[in-house]
Amino acid sequence: MSEILIRGAAAVVTMDPARREIAGGDVLIRGGVIAAVGQGLATAGRVIEARGCVVTPGLVNTHHHLYQSLTRAVPGGQDALLFGWLKTLYPIWARFGPEEMFVSSQVGLAELALSGCSMTSDHLYLFPNGARLDDTIAAAREVGLRFHPTRGAMSIGESDGGLPPDALVEGEAAILDDCIRVVDEFHDASEGAMLRVGLAPCSPFSVSRDLMREAALLARDKRVMLHTHLAENDEDVAYSLAKFGCRPGQYAEDLGWTGDDVWHAHCVKLDAGEIGLFARSGTGVAHCPCSNCRLGSGIAPLRAMRDAGVKVGLGVDGSASNDAGNLIGEARQAMLLQRVSLGADAMSAREALEVATLGGARVLGRGDCGALEPGKRADVAIWDVSGIEAAGAWDPVAALILCGPRAVRDLIVEGRQVVGDGQLLTLDLAAVLARQNLLARRLMG
Numbered sequence: 030m031s032e033i034l035i036r037g038a039a040a041v042v043t044m045d046p047a048r049r050e051i052a053g054g055d056v057l058i059r060g061g062v063i064a065a066v067g068q069g070l071a072t073a074g075r076v077i078e079a080r081g082c083v084v085t086p087g088l089v090n091t092h093h094h095l096y097q098s099l100t101r102a103v104p105g106g107q108d109a110l111l112f113g114w115l116k117t118l119y120p121i122w123a124r125f126g127p128e129e130m131f132v133s134s135q136v137g138l139a140e141l142a143l144s145g146c147s148m149t150s151d152h153l154y155l156f157p158n159g160a161r162l163d164d165t166i167a168a169a170r171e172v173g174l175r176f177h178p179t180r181g182a183m184s185i186g187e188s189d190g191g192l193p194p195d196a197l198v199e200g201e202a203a204i205l206d207d208c209i210r211v212v213d214e215f216h217d218a219s220e221g222a223m224l225r226v227g228l229a230p231c232s233p234f235s236v237s238r239d240l241m242r243e244a245a246l247l248a249r250d251k252r253v254m255l256h257t258h259l260a261e262n263d264e265d266v267a268y269s270l271a272k273f274g275c276r277p278g279q280y281a282e283d284l285g286w287t288g289d290d291v292w293h294a295h296c297v298k299l300d301a302g303e304i305g306l307f308a309r310s311g312t313g314v315a316h317c318p319c320s321n322c323r324l325g326s327g328i329a330p331l332r333a334m335r336d337a338g339v340k341v342g343l344g345v346d347g348s349a350s351n352d353a354g355n356l357i358g359e360a361r362q363a364m365l366l367q368r369v370s371l372g373a374d375a376m377s378a379r380e381a382l383e384v385a386t387l388g389g390a391r392v393l394g395r396g397d398c399g400a401l402e403p404g405k406r407a408d409v410a411i412w413d414v415s416g417i418e419a420a421g422a423w424d425p426v427a428a429l430i431l432c433g434p435r436a437v438r439d440l441i442v443e444g445r446q447v448v449g450d451g452q453l454l455t456l457d458l459a460a461v462l463a464r465q466n467l468l469a470r471r472l473m474g
Contacts, residue, residue, distance in 0.1 A: 087147025154181025
């Protein structure tokens with residue numbers, strides 16, 4: 030069985046129950062699993078020197094729309110709030126097909142990998158011109174990240190009072206049929222799985238109550254997780270009150286959308302009662318700080334959620350509403366927003382790093398990931414803190430969040446090296462970017 034030894038790190042941040050940080054630490058990987066963590070470890074296998082580096086668990090991204098990597102900085106959507114932003118972009122997304130879905134996913138996944146992300150979810154909720162969830166799954170297999178795609182959906186178009194154009198919605202029976210297909214074909218429930226599928230009707234303003242309820246029943250029958258957008262901004266809450274006569278948290282609970290198999294994106298506008306509901310039920314939250322800033326949605330109550338015991342991970346959200354996909358950057362932004370809202374002692378760099386690693390793994394139901402301890406999966410990020418970004422830093426672990434770097438030196442996923450010396454090893458990235466630029470020009474022209 031092959032071994033890799035990561036040797037002599039300035040610090041190994043384990044995220045184990047004791048939150049140990051090991052100076053001069055080593056990590057031994059055997060067959061895709063962490064075999065040992067400590068000092069003075071040895072191997073007859075491959076050695077990766079980590080002097081001047083901080084070693085952490087791979088970061089975990091709990092919310093993305095990978096297809097949006099083709100629509101960054103779109104005029105008309107640059108300065109719009111959520112609903113206006115969607116109205117600008119829906120007609121562009123309606124021109125996508127399988128190639129656009131595949132290539133944009135390659136780019137988005139590569140960007141995540143280079144920012145230290147080893148596991149990501151994705152929320153794909155529109156399927157124009159023959160596009161399928163299969164297109165994003167194929168891209169993830171090439172890049173080599175641990176992947177949690179969710180089969181999203183929109184079923185209520187403009188003619189029925191919904192937000193999306195009618196051309197982008199699907200019939201609910203067809204949606205449920207394809208949900209069954211993708212779960213049966215792709216979902217892997219085993220420990221160490223590289224691919225798990227979830228069900229994810231897009232939002233309360235783009236699907237019916239019936240579809241939300243049926244999706245929850247189907248997910249529980251298939252034993253897969255549920256995901257959607259919730260309480261993203263004031264417009265979102267106002268829509269829920271006007272349309273359903275209740276706040277978003279009550280809407281979710283009424284339809285079976287709370288529990289340890291559910292996570293909601295954003296949750297910027299959760300009130301104290303909803304935070305308590307999520308804590309009691311084990312419902313998770315994907316916190317997307319950069320996107321929330323970009324769309325002017327507000328500052329999510331991350332401190333209050335953490336203090337109440339809500340499971341929270343980080344999400345980059347789509348590249349059309351961020352417009353970046355750098356997960357270590359999200360960790361810094363999450364920390365800064367809590368500080369500007371509540372004071373400089375509201376969140377430490379180490380807590381932000383915990384949310385970005387172990388927190389995300391818990392949200393996605395991955396007890397086998399998120400920490401560097403024997404028996405966990407070998408998802409490992411190696412950060413070079415000897416460069417200009419962290420020059421002069423007294424605390425290399427805190428420097429990861431407070432200073433930089435913003436790119437990982439090496440990334441290992443399930444014992445396989447995906448990034449080495451700052452370069453993606455699994456794809457010809459230049460060729461992928463050339464293809465992406467060609468597709469973008471077609472969409473613009």
